[in-house]
Amino acid sequence: MIKNDLFLRALKGETVDRPPVWMMRQAGRYLPEFMxxxxxxxxxxxxxxxELASEITVQPIQRYGMDAAILFSDIxxxxxxxxxxxxxxxxxxxxxxxxxRSEKDLENVIVPxxxxxxxxxxxxxxxTKEKLNEEIPLIGFAGSPWTILCYCVQGQGSKTFDKAKELCFTQPVVAHKLLQKITDTTIAYLKAKIKAGVNAVxxxxxxxxxLSPTDYQEFSFQYIQQIIDAVKDEAPVIxxxxxxxxxxxxxxRSGAAALGVDWTCSARNARYLSGGNITLQGNFDPARLLSPPSEIKKMVxxxxxxxxxxxYVVNLGHGILPNVPVENAKAFIDAVKAYKQP
Known part of the structure; x- marks a missing residue:
């Protein structure tokens, strides 16, 4: 049994004394021990x-004591x-x-x-599970099929992913074939992670x-829905x-246990748009961790x-930035741990 199961209880919607906290990209470049x-x-x-991935995963836990660890890896x-x-x-x-970029390029792409x-x-x-010793849950993750397609087609990061969108809009058959291969691989990957011991994904x-709302449904969400349907009975999906x-x-309405929210959507809007009955996670602007610690505590x-x-799960609205001072990250975590309902 996991000793601190606050995160898992929040995902189930149970009443808690305070919300759990972890940070996207918490295992990473802002930590001197990672560097x-x-x-x-x-x-x-x-x-x-x-050995390295597990060591990096537990570094922030040892330093700050978050309520969940997320495996160090990459989408x-x-x-x-x-x-x-x-x-x-x-x-x-x-x-x-x-x-x-074409049907021919797809020939070499396998579902492994x-x-x-x-x-x-x-x-x-x-x-990592051995190092955590059942103290807190471990989160596994994957990129969405659309986000993976963006890199596979663009060939690198981009502000617009214009080539990825071009493929979807000019060769939709190729795009959907690639999206389905990524989806099938991701489902098998997340199931294997759950079997290996992660507690949520x-x-x-x-x-x-x-993407526009219409294009999002066609090129992203229908594939995320396949993943949720395949995995949700084995572990909670965020x-x-x-x-x-x-x-x-x-x-x-997808069967997900929780939804992440970025910093451009207010808590009130997120609760309203999601219907008010699902666990939400977020949505502190990562750049706000550059504010003074006293300010961070008030904002949290x-x-x-x-x-x-x-x-509710306290988190950032995207990954932590590499230039965040370690004491500011500590102020964020500590503010949640010290929270008392008014």
Whole structure:
């Protein structure tokens, strides 16, 4: 039994004394102990080495004592497993030298045996569970099929993902075939993670907000729905769509346990749009962690009061920034732990 199950109870909608807290990208670049590892090993070596991935996962827990850990990994290990080359270039980000732009490019894309191709992730989960020693839950994650497609087609990060959208709108058959392959791989991947020991999973739709509400339904949400349907009976599913406030109503009826909210959507609007009966997660602006610690504490308390302490998981509205001071991250976590309902 997990000793601190506050996070899992919040996902079930149970009454709690205070909401649980964790931070997206909490295992990462703002921590000096992470930077020491980064000096020695390149990005995908860190992802593929279970001992390193598990050590990085527990670093923020040891420092701050969050209510949940999230496995250190990357959404782009999925296309790698699907036979799509992905490089992580320093000071550039992800680079895919052979983007998928046609039916012919799809021929080499496989739905892999995830236990074989991504076995190192399952080993990292087992190593992390051992380190956590049933103290807190462990979250596994994957990118949404649309967000993965964005990188596979664009070949790199982008402000507009114009080439990804072009493929969807000019060659929809190719786009849907690729989306389905990613979906099938992701379902198998998340199920394997659950079997290996994660207690909940999150689907990151980081680029969902690039699409109009109609296109979102066609090219993103119907595939996320397949994932939820396949996985929700095995572990709670959190869906985080950045910029996807327009889909909160559909998401609330999807069978997901919780919905992530970014900082552009107020607590009041998020509760209204989602129907008020589902756990919400978010939505502190990551850049606000650059404010003075005293200010952060006040803002966190106000945010909890706005969302309400139940059916709520305190988090950021996107991943933590690398230039956040460690004491500011501590102020964020401590403010939640000290919360008392007014």
């Amino acid at each position: 020491e590892i980064r000096e020695k090993y390149d990005f995908f070596t860190r992802c593929r080495t279970p 782009l290990v999925v296309p790698q497993a699907m036979n799509i080359e992905v490089q992580m270039k320093p000071n550039f980000g992800p680079y895919l030298p052979h983007p998928i 045996d995830v236990e074989d191709a991504l076995g190192y992730v399952m080993e990292a989960i087992k190593a 999150q689907v990151f739709d980081s680029w969902g907000g690039m 869906v985080f769509g950045k910029g996807c406030w327009f889909s909160l109503n559909d998401m609330a 308390t106000r945010m909890i009061n706005d969302f309400g302490k139940d059916r």
